[in-house]
Amino acid sequence: MLTVRIHGRGGQGVVTAAELLSTAAFADGKHALAFPSFGSERMGAPVMAFCRIDTQPIRTREAVTHPDVLIVQDPTLLHQVELFAGLSPDGYVLINSTFSLDELGIGEFLRSIPSDHVCVIPASDIGVKHMKRPIANTPLLGAFAAMTGVIALVSVQSAMRQKFTGSLGEANAAAAKDGYDYVLTCAVDERGDKHHARAN
Amino acid sequence: MFSHVRWMKGATNTMRAQIEGSQAVAEAVVLCRPEVIAAYPISPQTHIVERLSRMVKQGDAGRCQYLNVESEFGALSVLIGASATGARTYTATTSQGLLFMAEAVYNAAGLGLPIVMTIANRAVGAPINIWNDHSDSMALRDAGWIQLYAETNQEAADLHIQAFRLAEELSCPVMVCMDGYILTHAYEPIDLPDQSAVDSFLPPFSPVQVLDPSEPISIGAMVGPEAFTEVKYLAHRQHVRALTLLPEIAGAFEQHFHRGSGDLYRAYRMTDADTVVIALGSVIGTIKDAVDGLRDEGIAVGCVKIGCYRPFPAMQLRAVLEGISRVIIVEKDLAVGIGGIVSADVRMALNGLPIPVHTVIAGLGGRSISAESLKQVVRDACAEHLSEPYFLDLNLRVVDEELARRHEQRRAGPLAEQLIRAVNTIGTKVV
Numbered sequence: 001m002l003t004v005r006i007h008g009r010g011g012q013g014v015v016t017a018a019e020l021l022s023t024a025a026f027a028d029g030k031h032a033l034a035f036p037s038f039g040s041e042r043m044g045a046p047v048m049a050f051c052r053i054d055t056q057p058i059r060t061r062e063a064v065t066h067p068d069v070l071i072v073q074d075p076t077l078l079h080q081v082e083l084f085a086g087l088s089p090d091g092y093v094l095i096n097s098t099f100s101l102d103e104l105g106i107g108e109f110l111r112s113i114p115s116d117h118v119c120v121i122p123a124s125d126i127g128v129k130h131m132k133r134p135i136a137n138t139p140l141l142g143a144f145a146a147m148t149g150v151i152a153l154v155s156v157q158s159a160m161r162q163k164f165t166g167s168l169g170e171a172n173a174a175a176a177k178d179g180y181d182y183v184l185t186c187a188v189d190e191r192g193d194k195h196h197a198r199a200n
Numbered sequence: 201m202f203s204h205v206r207w208m209k210g211a212t213n214t215m216r217a218q219i220e221g222s223q224a225v226a227e228a229v230v231l232c233r234p235e236v237i238a239a240y241p242i243s244p245q246t247h248i249v250e251r252l253s254r255m256v257k258q259g260d261a262g263r264c265q266y267l268n269v270e271s272e273f274g275a276l277s278v279l280i281g282a283s284a285t286g287a288r289t290y291t292a293t294t295s296q297g298l299l300f301m302a303e304a305v306y307n308a309a310g311l312g313l314p315i316v317m318t319i320a321n322r323a324v325g326a327p328i329n330i331w332n333d334h335s336d337s338m339a340l341r342d343a344g345w346i347q348l349y350a351e352t353n354q355e356a357a358d359l360h361i362q363a364f365r366l367a368e369e370l371s372c373p374v375m376v377c378m379d380g381y382i383l384t385h386a387y388e389p390i391d392l393p394d395q396s397a398v399d400s401f402l403p404p405f406s407p408v409q410v411l412d413p414s415e416p417i418s419i420g421a422m423v424g425p426e427a428f429t430e431v432k433y434l435a436h437r438q439h440v441r442a443l444t445l446l447p448e449i450a451g452a453f454e455q456h457f458h459r460g461s462g463d464l465y466r467a468y469r470m471t472d473a474d475t476v477v478i479a480l481g482s483v484i485g486t487i488k489d490a491v492d493g494l495r496d497e498g499i500a501v502g503c504v505k506i507g508c509y510r511p512f513p514a515m516q517l518r519a520v521l522e523g524i525s526r527v528i529i530v531e532k533d534l535a536v537g538i539g540g541i542v543s544a545d546v547r548m549a550l551n552g553l554p555i556p557v558h559t560v561i562a563g564l565g566g567r568s569i570s571a572e573s574l575k576q577v578v579r580d581a582c583a584e585h586l587s588e589p590y591f592l593d594l595n596l597r598v599v600d601e602e603l604a605r606r607h608e609q610r611r612a613g614p615l616a617e618q619l620i621r622a623v624n625t626i627g628t629k630v631v
Contacts, residue, residue, distance in 0.1 A: 015385070019220070022387045026218035035386035037566075059485035061382050063568035 001054040002150055005064045007083055008073030008137075011043040016163070017071065017137035018049035021144070023159035024151050025053045033058040046077060053150060067091060069148060073123070073136045078104060090114060094143050096123040096136040119147055121182050130175040131168070138172040142179030153180050214391040214457070221353035221383045222247030224390045225292075225318060225376075228357040230261045231398040232316075232364045234290040235405075236282035238267040238275040242297040243330050244380035245320035249292055272297040276304035276315070283313040284419050285412070288364065288405040292318035294380055295336045299324065302340060309344025310435070311420055312409070314367035314374070316360065317345075321481065321532075322380040323565040327616035331566020332380040333532040334480065338541050344435060346370075346442050347510040348462065349480040350378040354390050358461035361393075362449050364402055369449075370441055371408045377509075379482040379532075381566070393457055401456045440511045464513040466505045467520055469495060473502030475582060476521060478546060479530040480506050483562070483569050487530065490574040501578055506542070514549035521549075526556045528581050530574070530592075532563040539589035559589035567593065598622045 004021060008014035015036040022034035034051040050064040066086040075097040077083060087093070093110060097120050101107035110118050121143050127135035138160055145153045156176050161169035208216045219227075226248050229237075237256065239249040256266035269275045272293050279289040293301060298319060308315050324335040337347060348363060350356035356378040363374040378384060409419060423431055443464065450463035468484075469491050470476070477487050484505040494501045504520060506513070521527060527550070529543040538544070540559035547557050558581050563569045573593050580586045598619060606612040 019387045023218045026389060031389065032218065033386060033388045035382060037381070058388070060489045060571060061379075061386075061482045061485050062570045065568070065570065 001052055001056075001058070002069065002148070003064045003067050004051040004053070004069040004071065004144075005067035006049045006051070006071040006073065006137075007077055008047055009043075009077070010045045010047050012047075012073050013135060013137040014047045014073055015049045017073070017141060018051045020138070020141055020156070020159045020163060021051045021053070021151070023162060024141070024145075024155040025051075027155040027158050028151050030055060030151075031057050033061075035061075037063060046080070069144065070094070071140050071144065072096060073140060075099070075104060078106060084109070087113075090117065092117045092147055093119070094140055094147065095120045096140060098122045098125065117147070119143060119183055119186070121179060123179060126175050126178045126182070130171045130178070135172075135175070139175045139179030139182075142176030142181075143183045144179075145176075146180040146183035153177065156180075214393050214397075216389055216391050218387055218389055220247060221356055221378065221386050221388070221390075222320075223251055224353050224357040224392065225360060225378070225384075226251035226255065227392050228360045229290055229316075229318075230255055230264070231393065231395060232290075232361060232402055233262055233288065233399075233404075234264050235287040236265050236267070236279060236289045237291065238269050238278035238282075238289075239291045240269055240272045240275050240293070240297060242272070242294055244322060244332075244384045245292045245294045245297070245318065247384060248318060248320065252290075272301035273304055276301045276308060276317075279315050280304060280308050280311065280313055283308070283315050283407075284311070284409070286405065286407045286410045288368075289313075289315045290317070291315070292320065294320040295322035295324055295330075298336045298340060302343070305340050305343045305345065307420075308373045312371045312435070312438075314364075314371050314405070314407075316363045316367055317373065317375050318356075318360070319375050319377040320380040320384045321377050329565040330380075332382050333564045333566070334377070335533050335564075337375060337377045338533040340375075341510050341541070344372070344439065345510065346372055346374040346439070346446075346508070348374065348376050348508055349506065350376065350383060351466075351482055351484045351505055351507075353378075353383050353386060353388055354459075355461050356383055357390060357392060358453065358457070358459070361398055361402060362446075362453055362462050364405075366442060366446060366449055368405050368407075369445060370438055372439060372442070377481065382482045391459065397457065401453065442508065442511050443513055443516070446508055462507055464506075464508045464516050465520065466507060468503045468505070470502035470504070470520065472500055474500040474525045475502075475528065475578060476524050476526075477501065477503040477528045477530060477574070477578065478506060478517075478542070479503070480509060480542065481532065483530060483532065486569055486571050487574060490571040490578070493571060494575055494578055499578065499582065509542070512545050512549070514545070517546065517549045518553070521555065522553060524555060526558065526581060528558045528560055528578060528586075530560045530562050530569070530577075534561050534564065543589070558586050560586075560592055561589050562592035595623070 006017050018034035022032035025032035032053045036049040052058050069092040072095045123136035123139040124134035126139035141156050145156050157173035160172040253266045255261045275291045283289045319337045323329040323333045348359050359376045367374040454460045487503045531542045533541050535541045543559040
C-alpha cells in the first residue's frame with residue numbers, strides 16, 4: 001500500500017487533489033481511498049487530505065500518520081505545522097515553491113531522504129501559465145506521477161478531464177503534463193540548483 | 201448518474217465508479233424514488249443534500265419535491281406531514297441538527313411514519329466540534345427509530361435501499377448512520393445498481409395509514425394513562441420485529457444484488473476467537489486490519505460489527521459471543537458519568553455469562569483511531585491491564601497539567617479554551 005498525505009490551506013484544492021489521485025488510481029485499475037481532515041472549514045486554514053493506493057481493497061480508515069509520499073501545496077506551512085511527522089525514511093516529498101530546499105530552510109532536515117525522492121516544483125507558476133490562477137494541485141499530481149511511477153500520467157490527466165469538463169479539464173491536464181516533465185528534466189541535477197528553474 | 205464520472209461495468213446490474221460517499225448515498229436515495237425530501241444543510245451532511253437538491257432541480261429524481269426548509273425541526277416536520285399523506289420521504293442531518301429536530305424525531309416514530317434519514321455522524325457540542333463520533337445518533341437511540349450503521353460507503357449506499365423497504369414494511373422510521381467525513385467525504389470504489397434492479401427490490405410505498413381528504417381520519421391523537429402503555433408496548437413489539445425482518449431483507453438484498461450488505465451483525469475471524477472486539481460503523485475496517493495483525497502475533501482475536509443497533513440484537517450477539525473469554529467494545533461515544541453506551545447493552549446481552557466486557561472510548565470528536573492503538577488495547581485487555589472505561593490515546597500529560605492548574609485556582613476559566621492552548625492546535629495535525 002502507498003500512503004499519501006497532502007498539506008495546504010482551505011481553498012487551494014487539497015481535498016480535490018486527494019480525490020483526483022484516487023480517481024486516477026481507480027482509472028489505473030487500483031484500489032484507492034481518499035479522505036480529508038478539515039481544519040475549521042474556512043479559506044486559508046490549514047487542511048490535510050489523505051490517499052491510500054493499493055492493489056487490494058482498502059479497509060483501514062485511520063488518518064495517514066506515516067506517509068510514503070508528502071505533498072506540500074503551500075510552503076508557508078513548512079514551519080507552522082508538523083508537516084514531516086511520520087514521513088517514511090525512503091519516502092517522497094513534493095513541495096510547491098520557487099525556492100530551493102536550503103532557501104526554504106529544510107535542506108539539512110531532508111538530507112537523509114534519497115535525493116531523487118525530493119522535488120521542489122514551481123507548481124503555482126505552472127498553474128498561472130495554464131489556468132491564469134496559482135492552482136498548484138494538478139501540476140503537483142503530474143509531478144507525483146513522474147516521481148513515484150505509481151500512476152500513469154494519462155490516468156492523472158483522465159481524472160482531471162473527468163472532474164473538470166471542457167477547456168478547464170484540458171488546462172489542468174496540460175498543467176499536470178508540465179509538472180510531470182519538470183520532475184523528469186530536473187531529476188538529474190544536483191539538489192539545490194534544480195529548484196530555481198521556472199515553469200517555462 | 202453523474203455524467204462527469206467514469207462508470208465502469210460492475211457486477212450484475214451495477215455500475216462501478218470512484219465517487220464520494222455522500223454522492224453515492226444521494227444516488228442510492230434517488231434510486232429509491234423518494235417523493236418528498238426536506239433538509240437543512242449542516243456539515244458533514246451537506247454534500248448529500250446538495251447533490252439531492254441538484255438532482256431534483258435537474259429533473260433527475262422523477263416527481264420528487266425538494267424543500268429547502270428553515271431548520272432541521274422544519275425538515276422533519278415537513279416529512280411527518282408528507283409521509284402521513286402516503287409519500288416516500290427522506291432527510292439527512294447530523295449533530296446539533298439532529299438534536300434541534302429531536303422533538304419531531306420522537307413524533308415520527310410515535311406516529312409510525314416510515315421516514316428514512318441519514319445521520320452523517322458527528323460529535324455534539326459544547327465544545328463545538330464538526331468532526332466524527334457517534335454522540336448524535338446515540339443521543340436519540342431510544343426515540344423509536346431503527347438505527348443501522350454503515351461500515352463502508354458501499355454499505356451506506358446499500359443500507360438506504362434496504363432502509364426504505366424495512367421502514368415501509370414495519371411502518372417505522374429508520375436512521376442510516378454513516379461516519380461523518382470518514383465516510384461522507386471519502387472517495388472509494390462504489391457499485392451502484394441500476395433503476396430496474398432497485399425497482400424490483402423495493403416496491404412502491406403502500407402506507408398503512410393515509411391522510412386523505414376524501415376519507416378523513418386524524419393521526420396524532422392525545423392518549424391518556426388508560427392506553428399510553430399499550431400504545432408504547434405495541435410500538436415496541438413492532439420495532440423488535442426488525443430483528444426478524446432485517447436478516448430477511450439483507451438476505452433478499454444479497455440474492456438480488458449479489459453483494460452482502462447490512463444485517464443485524466457481521467462476524468470476522470470468529471472461529472476459535474478468544475477475545476472479541478465489537479464496534480459500530482467505519483472503524484470496523486481498521487479493526488479488521490488490527491485483528492489480522494494480532495492473529496499473526498498468535499492472539500486469537502475476532503471482531504463483530506453491530507449493523508443494527510436499534511432494535512438491539514441481544515439474543516443474536518449472546519449466541520455468537522457465548523464461550524469466548526473477553527469482549528472489548530470500541531465505542532465512539534461517551535455516556536458522561538457512566539462510560540460506554542454500547543457496552544451497557546452488550547453487558548445486558550451477556551447477562552449471567554462469565555465474560556468480562558471492557559469499554560474503550562475512542563475516536564471522540566474526530567480523533568483518528570489507529571490499528572496500532574487498537575492492537576495495544578487488545579494486548580492490554582488480554583493481560584488484564586485495561587482500566588475501565590479506557591480512553592484510547594488519552595493525552596495524560598495535558599489532563600494532569602490541567603487538573604493541577606484547576607486544583608490551585610478556583611477561577612480556572614473555560615476548559616475548552618485552556619486545552620486548545622495546551623495542545624497549541626486545532627484540527628491541523630494527525631492525532
